[in-house]
Amino acid sequence: MPDYERLSTLQSYVWTLELLGEALVQHDEVLECEHNPQLSFRNTAGIHQAIRIISRLASEQFGKLEAMKEESVSGD
Template identity: 90%
Template sequence: MTDREHLSTLQSYVWTLELLGEALVQHDEVLECEHNPQLSVRNTAGIHQAIRIISQLASEQFAKLEAMREEGER
């Protein structure tokens, strides 16, 4: 992957994290009037898990970019 491809992937991950964060906020607002708490907990857990996975993928892409940059400096 080129630097540009890594950056594009990172940008996609960050945008997805922003969307998931917004979904979590909206979901929390809906919880106040929801009558099925088990479904709410499952949804919230799914959003949190997706955030963790995407954060890990973004971290891995950043590490690859850093490694490529360090190789280029040698």
């Protein structure tokens, strides 16, 4: 995968993390008005799991970019 594709993928992951974070904040605000702990727990757990998965994928892509950067520096 070329560098620009990796950077584009990372940008998409970060934007998705921001959206999930916002959804979590809004969800917490809604919970202050509602009282349905089973639903709130399931939704919150799903959002947290999605954040962990996307964070891991972003870290993997960033690690690949860093490795490629080090290879190009040592190759010069």
